[in-house]
Amino acid sequence: MSTSTVKCLVWDLDNTLWRGTLLEDGEVHLTDEIRDVIAALDSRGILQAVASKNDHDHAWARLEELGVAEFFVAARICWGAKSVSVREIADELGFAHSAIAFVDDRPAELAEVAHHLPDVRCYDVEVLPRLLGLPEFSPEHVTEDARRRRSMYQAGVRRKSAQTEHAGPDADFLRTLDMRMEIRRAEPEDLTRVAELTVRTSQMNATGVHYSDADLRALLTDPDHEVLVATMSDKFGPHGAIGVVLLSTSERRWHIKLLATSCRVVSYGAGAAILGWLSDQGHRADVHLVADFRATDRNRIMEIAYRFSGFDDEPCPCAAGLPDAPGVRRLHLRPGPRPAPDTLRLTAPELAARAVRP
Known part of the structure; x- marks a missing residue:
C-alpha cells in the first residue's frame, strides 16, 4: 500500500464513525477517541467525507447533533x-483514487470498493x-494553508454556487x-507551502520543475534572486x-525561472494579474523580461497565459549569458505599463529598485 499522504478519508457511519446502527438502534454514539481522530485529521489538512447506506436526512441530522457535520466536505448517504x-466523492473533490482512503466495519463493503x-x-x-x-x-509538514484546507474547500463550494446563480458576464x-x-517576498515560514505549490501544481507550472524547501531557502539569501509568494482572498x-x-x-x-499558480484560481485571473504586475514593474525598472517555459503534457494553459501577456519567441540580446536548460524555451517581453485588473485589489512590493543603473 502507498505511503504517500492521503488527501481525503471517506468514513462509513454505522459501527464505524459512530457506535450503533442508526435505523435499528435509533440512538448512536460518537466516542471521544473518534472525535479526536476527526479533529486531528482536519488539523493535518486531510479532508473527510461520508459514504454510508442510510437515510440521508436522518443521518445528516445526527451528524449535526453530534457536532461533527462541519468536518465533512462531501457526503453520499x-x-x-x-x-x-x-x-x-473523488470526482467531486478532483482527487485521484490513490489519494482517497475508505474505512468501514464490514469486510464485504471493503471488498466491493477494493x-x-x-x-x-x-x-x-x-x-x-x-x-x-x-x-x-x-x-x-503541516502548513497554515493545510490547517485551513477544509474551510477553504467549503468556501470554494459557496463561491461556485454563487457563480452558478449569477446572471451576467463572468467579469461582473x-x-x-x-x-x-x-x-x-517569501519568508522562511512560507517555504514549505511554496515548495508544495511547485509539486502539486502541474497545469499552471511553467517549467514542471519542483523546488524543494532547501532549494528555496538557499535563494532567499541570494541578492540576485527574488522568491515571491502570492495569496488571495475574497x-x-x-x-x-x-x-x-x-x-x-x-x-x-x-529572468522568470519559475512561475506556478494554483489551478483552482485560474478562472479568477490570478496568473494574468501576476504577469501584469511583473510587466509593470519591469517597465518601471527599464528591464526586459525573459521567462522559462518547458512544455509538459499538462501545462499548455500556462503557455497561453504567457502569450496573452505579450511574451513571444523573439530572440533578444538580453538573454545572452543565460545557461542552457534542456527542453526550455525562453519567452521574451519588452514590458509596458500595466494597471492591476479592476476585478481585484492588488498589494505588492516595488521591485524597480532591483534594476542596476550604469
Whole structure:
C-alpha cells in the first residue's frame, strides 16, 4: 500500500464513525477517541467525507447533533454501492483514487470498493485507534494553508454556487467577490507551502520543475534572486497561497525561472494579474523580461497565459549569458505599463529598485 499522504478519508457511519446502527438502534454514539481522530485529521489538512447506506436526512441530522457535520466536505448517504459513492466523492473533490482512503466495519463493503476502485486505500474499522500514527495520515509538514484546507474547500463550494446563480458576464461576477491579492517576498515560514505549490501544481507550472524547501531557502539569501509568494482572498474566505515566482535579476534583464499558480484560481485571473504586475514593474525598472517555459503534457494553459501577456519567441540580446536548460524555451517581453485588473485589489512590493543603473 502507498505511503504517500492521503488527501481525503471517506468514513462509513454505522459501527464505524459512530457506535450503533442508526435505523435499528435509533440512538448512536460518537466516542471521544473518534472525535479526536476527526479533529486531528482536519488539523493535518486531510479532508473527510461520508459514504454510508442510510437515510440521508436522518443521518445528516445526527451528524449535526453530534457536532461533527462541519468536518465533512462531501457526503453520499444513500442505498447505492459504496464504490459508486466513493468514486463520486473523488470526482467531486478532483482527487485521484490513490489519494482517497475508505474505512468501514464490514469486510464485504471493503471488498466491493477494493474490487471496483483498486487504487483507493481501504481500511478496516480496527485500524482507527492507530490511524493517526500511520505514515499516510502523517504529513511531514503541516502548513497554515493545510490547517485551513477544509474551510477553504467549503468556501470554494459557496463561491461556485454563487457563480452558478449569477446572471451576467463572468467579469461582473468577479467584481462582486471583493477579491484581494497580495504579492510579497517569501519568508522562511512560507517555504514549505511554496515548495508544495511547485509539486502539486502541474497545469499552471511553467517549467514542471519542483523546488524543494532547501532549494528555496538557499535563494532567499541570494541578492540576485527574488522568491515571491502570492495569496488571495475574497468575501467567501481565503484561497491561501496561490502562486510563486522565482525571479533572477540583472542589470537589464529579469529572468522568470519559475512561475506556478494554483489551478483552482485560474478562472479568477490570478496568473494574468501576476504577469501584469511583473510587466509593470519591469517597465518601471527599464528591464526586459525573459521567462522559462518547458512544455509538459499538462501545462499548455500556462503557455497561453504567457502569450496573452505579450511574451513571444523573439530572440533578444538580453538573454545572452543565460545557461542552457534542456527542453526550455525562453519567452521574451519588452514590458509596458500595466494597471492591476479592476476585478481585484492588488498589494505588492516595488521591485524597480532591483534594476542596476550604469
